[in-house]
Amino acid sequence: MIKIAHISDTHITNEGAFKGYAFDLIVEEINRGDFDFVVHTGDVTNQGLREEYEQAAYQLTKIKKPLVVLPGNHDVRNVGYKLFEKFIGPLNGVYEFENGVLIWVDSTIPDLSDGRIGGHKFRWLKEKLEEYSDRKFKIVAAHHHLIPLPDTGRERNVLFNAGDVLDLLLRHEVNLYTCGHKHVPNVYRVGDLVIDNAGCTSCRKTRRGDVNSYNVIKLHDDGMVSVTIRRVTGDEERKEHRPIKPKIFLPSGERVLRIVQMSESNVSDRVYFRRKTLENVIRMINERLKPDLVIHNGDVVDAGIERYYERAYEYYKSISAQTLVVPGHNDITYLGHELFEEYFGEPEVIELGEYVIIPVLSAQYETPIGVVGRMGQRKLERTLEEYDDRFRIVVMHHNIIPIPRSREIGFLEDGGDVLKLLTEEGTELVLTGHGGNAYGLKVEETPIVNAGSVSWELHRDPFGNSFNLIDIYTDMVVVWQVQATWGSRKLIGIWKRKD
Structure with missing residues (x-):
């Protein structure tokens, strides 16, 4: 020793x-x-x-x-x-x-x-x-x-x-x-x-x-x-x-929940918005993947103006699966705070049998810096404790782990306290969407997965525009990054579910 x-x-x-x-x-x-x-x-x-x-x-x-x-x-x-x-x-x-x-x-x-x-x-x-x-x-x-x-x-x-x-x-x-x-x-x-x-x-x-x-x-x-x-x-x-053994797992149980996770569609009339890419992703979701739930981790639109929201709403209402959208910092610029609620509603807790999806609001006016806040943390803690007997999935816009190929400046200003809360409560899965790059890792017993940009040209991922496909089995959580144009997949992570 x-x-x-x-x-x-x-x-x-x-x-x-x-x-x-x-x-x-x-x-x-x-x-x-x-x-x-x-x-x-x-x-x-x-x-x-x-x-x-x-x-x-x-x-x-x-x-x-x-x-x-x-x-x-x-x-x-x-x-x-x-x-x-x-x-x-x-x-x-x-x-x-x-x-x-x-x-x-x-x-x-x-x-x-x-x-x-x-x-x-x-x-x-x-x-x-x-x-x-x-x-x-x-x-x-x-x-x-x-x-x-x-x-x-x-x-x-x-x-x-x-x-x-x-x-x-x-x-x-x-x-x-x-x-x-x-x-x-x-x-x-x-x-x-x-x-x-x-x-x-x-x-x-x-x-x-x-x-x-x-x-x-x-x-x-x-x-x-x-x-x-x-x-x-x-x-x-x-x-x-103690070192994790074995390091490679194969799901052996039944698949019980499928989630499509996306972020940064940034719907707009700017040249950086790839309209055909987003339309292709929606077709993949509806015709091939058929998830139980679609989660959008923010930056639905590039700016909070009405014509962008109208267009984004048309896209996302065409998704056949149940959809949860949390706002990103772009979404609440200009009139976006009111428009987001008008078009997508206030994000609320979703219960799907033994699985519960808990949205957390972190976006702030006119800045990419986010905060959950002390009151928000207390609310999150109470919600996690209320559903302690369920598989809890926390959904927010801002990343709480650093993302490769991105300059980290503390985008969630109370990220340390939020991360401690999530890990101490043993949260089963955390989904975020800031940074333009897909990434995932497990902190303590909590897998944390970030989505890349689904249809915005200004991203940081060599794999291209993408979204994540999350399959939850009785014994495992498996996360794939799916290329938004071709549908090819790359494994982000596979983690045993805690007992």
Whole structure:
């Protein structure tokens, strides 16, 4: 077994932000423990100043274990990335250990809180993952978080290309992504990838009245990864994940529900709207696929004006199956808020036997940024609890997981809290539709599926315009991406239903 201490966000400075007693307490505990090495995921200093780096270099010598340190956004302020290399070490690198490797990568952008692993660094990370592909344990460390975190206020400062990085880690079967940045300890499992966020080790800026903490990571011989959040008060939270076996499933039960999921039709008279493509999709739905339900995850029209809504209504009323439409941000521009309700009605809960479809409104006036809101979250929580004995499908416009080939700027500003709510409630399926690219993955026990653009030329998917076909079996959920012109299919995901 390999045992790792994960610290982050020490914010060492001569000013009041640094809590030296908390740093010494945690370091002493680490030194007494049987840790193989320590990883510090950034914000070593508070402002990236020389005097802070001098103090940090001294403070870090107190750690008597092998130590890997990487830069955070505070470290690269004031051209601090130059000082980091002088006083701390390389910005990117590789640390090898028994049966494993830790690859750390600089995700910072000088003088910004946002992060990015792009261009040369992305290619370098890919090359290193290929070089060390034979290792039993592969760890990637960076400062910025990959998926939205709870209890952080407004979601922001995620990696701009978080979707591409997440997809890269999953494709290369990385066991652990470890990071800091938001001063909130949290552990999520995404497929076979454990995402480990450390809180702040010695900064006064904790959130939600929390205290300083660090994480204890254990890599077990059988492949299990466990993470314990250890606070200075002595409180602990532990999560563990055993590798998924088998990784390939075949549905063996009866198909009980079929859903067509689409998004971003953006009906209009603009050249980017592909009218014949949408008409072809509707023919496929009516003549070949014959679903039980069609769900449109928003951006039905390109702008909220009446002639676009009239045209969109004509299209969607021709679908023979029951249809649920939730509004996207385009739908409520101009007069769209009133027109959406006039043409499509207020989205309501749909019950289909043991299956219940729960719409969530996230679109806001005149902005692509969405929010569910605290009242909306409470309503969603009550609805999920009310239907706790059913298979619950939550439907909304904004994505809550990062989408590949899309610049992630926190499109759902309370995405971290919404994601926590959905996963803690064990929601059986979540369907979203923002970002112009089809994608799906499982966070904890909740599959989350995003639809690409069904008929808008300005999309981000090499597969072309598409929609998703979701077949729910008694034992599995299978999601296919269907090419909107030719009808060819590509598997997005296949997940066992929870017991």
